[in-house]
Amino acid sequence: MVEERVAQFRGQMQRFLAGELTDEQFLPLRLQNGLYIQRHAPMLRIAVPYGMLSSAQLRMLARIAREYDRGYGHFTTRHNCQFNWPKLEDVPDILALLASVQMHAIQTSGNCVRNTSTDHLAGVAADEIVDPRPYCELMRQWSTFNPEFAYLPRKFKVAFNGAAEDRAAIGVHDLAFELSRDETGEVVMTVRAGGGQGRTPRIGPVIKENLPWREMLTYTEAVLRAYNRWGRRDNKWKARIKILVEAIGAERFSADVEDEWQYLKGGIAQITDEEFRRIADSFVDPPYLPDDEAFADVSLLRINNKRFDTWLRRNVVAHKRRGYAAVTLSLKRTGPAPGDATDVEMDAAAELADRYSFGELRVSHHQNLVLTDVARKDLFALWQDADKAGFAEPNVGLISDIISCPGGDFCSLANARAIPIATAIQQRFSAEQQEDIGELSIKISGCINSCGHHHVGHIGVLGVDKNGEEWYQVLVGGRSDSRMALGEILGRAVKIDEVPNFVEKLVEVYRAERLAGERFIDTAERIGVEPFRAAVYPPKVKAA
Amino acid sequence: MSKVIRFADRRVRIEDDSFTLVRDAGAPIAPEGDILVPLSDWLERRDALLNRAGKVGLWVSPSEDPKQLSGVLDGLDAIAIEFPKFTDGRGYSIGTLLRKRYGWKGELRAFGDVLRDQLFYMARAGFDSFAVPETRDAVATAEGLNDFSAFYQDAVADIALPAHRRRELAAREAKITRTLRQLKEIAARHPGAALATSLSAEDMVVTDLIARNELPIHIFTLDTGRLHEETVGMIGEIQNRYGLAIEVMKPVQASVDAHVGTHGAHAFYDSLELRKECCGIRKVEPLNRALTGRSAWLTGMRRDQAVTRGQLAEEERDTDRGMAKFNPIADWSWEDVLAYAARYDVPLNPLHARGYPSIGCEPCTRAVRPGEDPRAGRWWWEQRDSKECGLHVSNPPPPILVAAE
Numbered sequence: 045m046v047e048e049r050v051a052q053f054r055g056q057m058q059r060f061l062a063g064e065l066t067d068e069q070f071l072p073l074r075l076q077n078g079l080y081i082q083r084h085a086p087m088l089r090i091a092v093p094y095g096m097l098s099s100a101q102l103r104m105l106a107r108i109a110r111e112y113d114r115g116y117g118h119f120t121t122r123h124n125c126q127f128n129w130p131k132l133e134d135v136p137d138i139l140a141l142l143a144s145v146q147m148h149a150i151q152t153s154g155n156c157v158r159n160t161s162t163d164h165l166a167g168v169a170a171d172e173i174v175d176p177r178p179y180c181e182l183m184r185q186w187s188t189f190n191p192e193f194a195y196l197p198r199k200f201k202v203a204f205n206g207a208a209e210d211r212a213a214i215g216v217h218d219l220a221f222e223l224s225r226d227e228t229g230e231v232v233m234t235v236r237a238g239g240g241q242g243r244t245p246r247i248g249p250v251i252k253e254n255l256p257w258r259e260m261l262t263y264t265e266a267v268l269r270a271y272n273r274w275g276r277r278d279n280k281w282k283a284r285i286k287i288l289v290e291a292i293g294a295e296r297f298s299a300d301v302e303d304e305w306q307y308l309k310g311g312i313a314q315i316t317d318e319e320f321r322r323i324a325d326s327f328v329d330p331p332y333l334p335d336d337e338a339f340a341d342v343s344l345l346r347i348n349n350k351r352f353d354t355w356l357r358r359n360v361v362a363h364k365r366r367g368y369a370a371v372t373l374s375l376k377r378t379g380p381a382p383g384d385a386t387d388v389e390m391d392a393a394a395e396l397a398d399r400y401s402f403g404e405l406r407v408s409h410h411q412n413l414v415l416t417d418v419a420r421k422d423l424f425a426l427w428q429d430a431d432k433a434g435f436a437e438p439n440v441g442l443i444s445d446i447i448s449c450p451g452g453d454f455c456s457l458a459n460a461r462a463i464p465i466a467t468a469i470q471q472r473f474s475a476e477q478q479e480d481i482g483e484l485s486i487k488i489s490g491c492i493n494s495c496g497h498h499h500v501g502h503i504g505v506l507g508v509d510k511n512g513e514e515w516y517q518v519l520v521g522g523r524s525d526s527r528m529a530l531g532e533i534l535g536r537a538v539k540i541d542e543v544p545n546f547v548e549k550l551v552e553v554y555r556a557e558r559l560a561g562e563r564f565i566d567t568a569e570r571i572g573v574e575p576f577r578a579a580v581y582p583p584k585v586k587a588a
Numbered sequence: 589m590s591k592v593i594r595f596a597d598r599r600v601r602i603e604d605d606s607f608t609l610v611r612d613a614g615a616p617i618a619p620e621g622d623i624l625v626p627l628s629d630w631l632e633r634r635d636a637l638l639n640r641a642g643k644v645g646l647w648v649s650p651s652e653d654p655k656q657l658s659g660v661l662d663g664l665d666a667i668a669i670e671f672p673k674f675t676d677g678r679g680y681s682i683g684t685l686l687r688k689r690y691g692w693k694g695e696l697r698a699f700g701d702v703l704r705d706q707l708f709y710m711a712r713a714g715f716d717s718f719a720v721p722e723t724r725d726a727v728a729t730a731e732g733l734n735d736f737s738a739f740y741q742d743a744v745a746d747i748a749l750p751a752h753r754r755r756e757l758a759a760r761e762a763k764i765t766r767t768l769r770q771l772k773e774i775a776a777r778h779p780g781a782a783l784a785t786s787l788s789a790e791d792m793v794v795t796d797l798i799a800r801n802e803l804p805i806h807i808f809t810l811d812t813g814r815l816h817e818e819t820v821g822m823i824g825e826i827q828n829r830y831g832l833a834i835e836v837m838k839p840v841q842a843s844v845d846a847h848v849g850t851h852g853a854h855a856f857y858d859s860l861e862l863r864k865e866c867c868g869i870r871k872v873e874p875l876n877r878a879l880t881g882r883s884a885w886l887t888g889m890r891r892d893q894a895v896t897r898g899q900l901a902e903e904e905r906d907t908d909r910g911m912a913k914f915n916p917i918a919d920w921s922w923e924d925v926l927a928y929a930a931r932y933d934v935p936l937n938p939l940h941a942r943g944y945p946s947i948g949c950e951p952c953t954r955a956v957r958p959g960e961d962p963r964a965g966r967w968w969w970e971q972r973d974s975k976e977c978g979l980h981v982s983n984p985p986p987p988i989l990v991a992a993e
Contacts, residue, residue: 196677277678
């Protein structure tokens, strides 16, 4: 199927290059194959379904970066990898290479159901209730090439969470499933619809409780049909499902979907036990060592090596098995854009995955790579290797672990650059200061499309255009965890040089106000936005 | 004249478009010629439209609520859905609903901004006709249907199935292909081979395969004289559907009279011996007669029909009759049978829908309750392991010889 899609797109590309297809006709075709036309060159977005990547696949991405791009790729906030410099006529060849490692760019853009996203610790998280991956895969298969929903009013993003902590920002998705178990142990789902970021940020309201898992696809079909029929098509900015849900109200939308669902539930799209088993069988645990063999006490090494200790606290999290841990390979070193990785780095990460984590990696929505199954006895060796390869920046969750879109340096939609701001902030705070500040998520978007998730950053930065100049709005108080909240804009936009100063002042407010054990977001929630606003926009003293 | 791409029976044809679009409601309508009218015209002037010379189709704007189409489609020759822009995907949902929910089986047409690159999705959403704008090349546009081979494995009716259902379908498709191949082989190897049909769903499927593919396999049934009216009615159904007069074998009347005269009309309830004697007269002897001189016979038996059939092979040796015996759908499930019948619109004995999965003579068959064995309704007063009439056991009672008149 993927190979036929490549052949189809090769033909479409030839017809476009030969002038048989107009720009307008080619646009949705190339978009549904992940191809954008950007500021400097085309941009190709490749799906990493639910973030899972084998070392062989990562090596293929490295090869493509080397042979068809300028030696690097960019990992996005939605489990995708983007190449910014491919040649248009090379794209079918790139797609063919991807197909050889079971990868593709299908439906990574365009007005269709996009790549399904989830927790980057799915299947290994210590707080997991239900492994969401089989459900993601069922959704992926069902939504790929679904003929009815290939020309929706606008793009459609689906997310799953099956853990106590939401690491997938499911509240800001068009459709989101929260998995849990009922009293009999059966998997049930809480469904949200109409969340999103962009210029109208919304946290998706709950439209269905206790949906039986077998009906996940029939219910999705009902939601998509309602959206496809009644979503607005007259205005691109009002076409997302969140506008429809808000216009008619969550209750009415939920009732309409329920009506439609009555025809569908129990029908052909109901998931059978057999099919679920078949899918779930591809998400089995790797051959773990017994915990006692995998475990090693590293406390002595921590005492003797402060950098290792910091890294361990920042970049390593608990695993469902005592002998194992999940390790973040940071793509947030100062300098390169957040989420960028060179071909050499990708090959190195693939090598680390082979050596320490059963040849598997995850792409997190924080734009890092994660090794999910590292035996604790290997942690020190992994740290040394990761340090050599430049992945051991101990900054996960810290102020320098910035989420950012590619911004105006690459993206033709962006009003303003994002990467220089990220770099400036990263340079502003020393490692010790970062440690002292603790958990603080800065998220930067180059435009209102919000690819950098600025609405849900503890500090958000948004690039805006004023008479052709780059300006930035700063937000405080957003969060993307289970208590998802949208940040509040502090005031009028400022110039690029001012942004790091703003961030520094906001951090000062936090350091002055924080109670013991409080993180930035906790303090912001307790004292509200006003003290932060006052620090960056001092109230004018009125002349007497 | 503009062109229309038609897609039917997995073949693509390009034809001149005979339909004229009557865009506005209430507009004057030509006395003849094929037309597409808006819904309000169809609802208000249905009789007048049906009485003129030419086909009448409905054209639907994507902003219309498809619910309005429910229950008003009888008499229409086509439904055409407009795609004002190819990026406007509402028509896909309307098409899907017409096919899946409102039971529309006739021509479903896409018109407007119809492009090659959308044809594949349109066809999978149930469209089987595509009006090509005059500015575009119909042949090049039709190539869009070729982009994916998977498409050809899906009948239009199997639209938009999730992958796991498609795998079931593919497995089913493979069974049909294999069964057909076996039927062809049997016909080639055994001229004069005959299907003994009980007019059950299974046998109707085999009948359909034979008739549809014009295979030289003889078909006969055993009219025991005590069949349900509905079962006998199936003989006429076969005639209507396939233009095929199957041979009807009847028991020797003198034997029937002698049996009924001695033991009464309901002796089969009294003992296994008497039941089998009745079966012998009414079924086994006529069967033997029908098979005389043939080198092979066929049945529609399936392994999961009954415990007595669990080991059934596709091909076996009928040693008693000295001929080959084939059970070409032995590995089909009941769901396979129903799915085939639905797909090819095979006429079915209405008793099946009333809870009779397995049908024999009227006095000896009852409906089964949910959860019961499919053959629980046959000779229901007997033990499960004796429930064969004698047609399909390895030592059939000797034919009851009564001189033919």
